[in-house]
Amino acid sequence: MTGPDTFITWVTIVALGIGTFLIRFSFLGIIGNRQLPEWVLRHLRYTAVAVLPGLIAPMVLWPAATGGQPDAARLAATAVTLGVGILSRNVLLAILSGLAALYLVLFGLG
Amino acid sequence: MSEATAKSWYWKGVRDGAPFVLVVGPFGLLFGVVGTEAGLNIAEVMGFTVLVIAGASQFAAVQLLSENAPTLIVLVTALAVNLRMAMYSAALVPHLGAAPLWQRAVMAYFLVDQSYAVGVSRFEDTPQMTLPQKVAYYFGVVSPICPNWYLMTLVGALVGKAIPPEFALDFAVPITFLALVAPALRTLAHVAAAGTSVAGALLLAFLPYNSGLLIAALTAMIVGAQVELWTKGRKA
Numbered sequence A: 001m002t003g004p005d006t007f008i009t010w011v012t013i014v015a016l017g018i019g020t021f022l023i024r025f026s027f028l029g030i031i032g033n034r035q036l037p038e039w040v041l042r043h044l045r046y047t048a049v050a051v052l053p054g055l056i057a058p059m060v061l062w063p064a065a066t067g068g069q070p071d072a073a074r075l076a077a078t079a080v081t082l083g084v085g086i087l088s089r090n091v092l093l094a095i096l097s098g099l100a101a102l103y104l105v106l107f108g109l110g
Numbered sequence B: 001m002s003e004a005t006a007k008s009w010y011w012k013g014v015r016d017g018a019p020f021v022l023v024v025g026p027f028g029l030l031f032g033v034v035g036t037e038a039g040l041n042i043a044e045v046m047g048f049t050v051l052v053i054a055g056a057s058q059f060a061a062v063q064l065l066s067e068n069a070p071t072l073i074v075l076v077t078a079l080a081v082n083l084r085m086a087m088y089s090a091a092l093v094p095h096l097g098a099a100p101l102w103q104r105a106v107m108a109y110f111l112v113d114q115s116y117a118v119g120v121s122r123f124e125d126t127p128q129m130t131l132p133q134k135v136a137y138y139f140g141v142v143s144p145i146c147p148n149w150y151l152m153t154l155v156g157a158l159v160g161k162a163i164p165p166e167f168a169l170d171f172a173v174p175i176t177f178l179a180l181v182a183p184a185l186r187t188l189a190h191v192a193a194a195g196t197s198v199a200g201a202l203l204l205a206f207l208p209y210n211s212g213l214l215i216a217a218l219t220a221m222i223v224g225a226q227v228e229l230w231t232k233g234r235k236a
Helices: A006-031 A038-044 A047-061 A072-088 A091-108 B002-037 B042-052 B055-066 B071-082 B084-096 B101-109 B113-125 B131-160 B169-184 B188-203 B208-235
Strands: none
Touching (some): A006 B084, A047 B071, A047 B188, A072 B169, B002 B055, B002 B113, B002 B169, B042 B055, B055 B169, B071 B208, B084 B101, B084 B113, B084 B131, B113 B131
16 A cells, blocks of 8 residues: 655654644743633633544544445444443543444454 | 652652553554554654654544645644643643753653643642652653653554454544543533534535634634533533
């Protein structure tokens, strides 16, 4: 399998590395002991839940591996991962349960 | 004397950080496998892991790279995932802000979910700690975590090629993200933000350059913040 363009990949890696470092260094190194305004904090709290679900929603419903058709194994894995994650709050347990559901349906019913 | 206490705080940090190897190790392994499956070579996979050292954003970037999204979209989306670290950085200033600049730069590089959470809770519980003790403790916490992150990514990249496509590893990324997000769905505001993100990304999927995701994410952040204000207002 041929991957993404090498040059573009390295530009992405270096720029993402610098950008992420600057976010981490922001207050500790540059801004110092100043309070973030409450409205900024309020939006920052939701960054992860705002980006990640939207990123994966098309992969759940229209997986490229099946030519864009929804499929039972991936939907079952989604439901199990989400359910176990919400109930147990254990990331690793949720991942393992999701993989187990994926393979059970893929190989058990296949 | 102070040399000796700094040393013992370093080892306390190592002990407090060690359990997180169980979380970070498999996550690193998975990134190595997924990166290799996406067509990256070992240098590129390790470039991500060492230079970016932020798992969720690395998965996001690799996913968008393999969808041939424009570089600017890849960067903005992946950096949005890491914006929460600005909060971590601010939270550490009262404890580590007086350290020499080079130490603060190195500590910033190693600022991950675990070093923030463990560090801040220890510093707040133990206010009598001196600055050198806090710095030593912080480096202790990251000592077992970050090297294992690099190492397990490398192992994943090395074994990734050997895993056949029947194993549907394309789905390891959604499973990982679902598992990361699920425990955070603890308030109405978080659920509303996640729901907005999903609905927006699906409805706007027709927009070019994966820009629909960015619009959905931005809207979801605003929805989360507004619902938080609204639920707080009702309680008060």
